[in-house]
Amino acid sequence: MTSADGPLRGRVALVAGATRGAGRQIAVQLGAAGATVYCTGRTTRAQRSEYGRPETIEDTADLVTRAGGEGIAIQADHLDPAQVRAVVGRIDAERGRLDVLVNDIWGAEGMFAWDKRLWEDDLERGLRLLRLAVDTHIVTSHAALPLLVRRPGGLVVEMTDGTAEYNAERYRVSFFYDLAKASVLRMAFALSEELRPLGGTAVALTPGFLRSELMLDHFGVTEAGWRDGVAKDPHFAMSESPVYVGRAVAALAADPRMARFNGASLSSAGLAKEYGFTDADGSRPDWWRYDAEVVGPGRPADPAGYR
Template identity: 60%
Template sequence: MDRDGELDRDLGGDGDPGGSLRGKVALVAGATRGAGRGIAAALGESGATVICTGRSSRAGNTASDYDRPETIEETAELVTSLGGTGVPVQVDHLEHDSVRALADRVRGEFGHLDVLVNDIWGGEELTGGPPQWDTPIWRLDLEAGLRMLRLAVETHLVTSHFLLPLLIERPGGLLVEVTDGTTEINASTYRISVFYDLAKASVNRLAFSQGHELAPHGGSAVAVTPGWMRSEMMLEHFGVTEDSWRDALNPERADGPVAPADFSESETPRFVGRGIAALAADADRARWNQRSVTAGDLAREYCVTDVDGTRPDAWARW
């Protein structure tokens, strides 16, 4: 079979990654950039209506922790261009009234919710770079650390509180908690700092505990971790684009930082999204309830690929 045929098979037979989600309503909380944008885009590839929320908007992004150009409107337009229907809604997921209004809008406009993705983060600048990693808690900025926990955990709790009532109204609802590292990996590996370590381990546990609560209603919750993701911020850090990202691996480059060898197993944000879209389209998705998996795990299970036809697995070495 030629390569085009292989790719077509991998994407579900008709170029639709993971099967059809047409007629389904999904909400990606934290869809402005990175994994959130990639997940929203992949759900759009499968035909879903995707409500894209976040703080960065063309209307202004004063609430965002990042001074960056990406907006929820751009994400929604990408969803629509890929075959779905993108709906941008500016939301600060720490503000209860804002999330309550979001839930009311979803109920009023769509009547139900099939997929909820909790991808809110926004703590990269609070984490700091490698020179700041492994700093003991008594030397860290306490307010910055607590802010990180609010962004990583409290936002997910607030979002679930207001949106899950819509998800359980019909059997088969799926909640995806996006984190960094699986339950197994995070249980045995110290991750960057006490605050970061706690934040990422907590989100895995949120999938476990919420899955317990969703099961009686026919719903499921799964924790999913991307691998080494070529997000907008990561590409910018290495001074490359998606088209030229392999240049960062050149040990002799003089126009930017040299990436570690493991960067060769990096992935686009769409990769984890395609796995999640396939999971959402699986009629037997309840078998994944309360589990913690990687983008690579989902790709192998559902035979999806990244946009370049590869199937990277940055977590394999762990």
């Protein structure tokens, strides 16, 4: 099957935060399934964001088109309601519909301290993290949902880190990071209640140990040679590429029975079992089960049976 007759042909998606990482591959995999994908973010070929990374939304849009969809890049700061309304207005004018909204905006790496308690941390930096991680999702949903609910069957995916069960039982790195990820989980649940009567579906979705561009740089490896990262952390053997969670979103968006997941907290591994897709290397890593059974109890790293 080609994207021309793919399951998402004729569908329109907005991936907010599509510049890199999970957002980029979510956009690409939606395109591979035939969708038109609007890719937004702050970093363009002409202007970088405060993040200072080289990846751009134009690069993402080109990858979507090469995958077989139609990628359209629009620069937008998702903290600015006027900019987000302009994005949605353009989608409405050009397509007249929105079928999938993916809120993957983050941009707060490096704004939390691993070794400081709330009263020791930098308050302004922490509040900026919450604005980037939480307010952006609210602003985007507020602007985009009136277009999405025009037709029943719309899907909202709130991207986070950790399942609801996992995050409820563990302190996540820092006060601000913990609050940000818990907020996004609750946001998906709240939206599910509001969308249900209109035939829409909202879910929270987490990847596992994600090999984003930033993570690859941290480990000093490339995607082609990612396994060398186990020298720094043996559990890196359980990492997954962004393709995995991208395929998760594409499979969910193509499911005519997606509403059965409304309000759920999902993972890339869980949806891989549901739909039968794999990561780019043909494996099915299950990071959250591995974390619970190996990392948590302090057992030696061993991916056997988990991917």
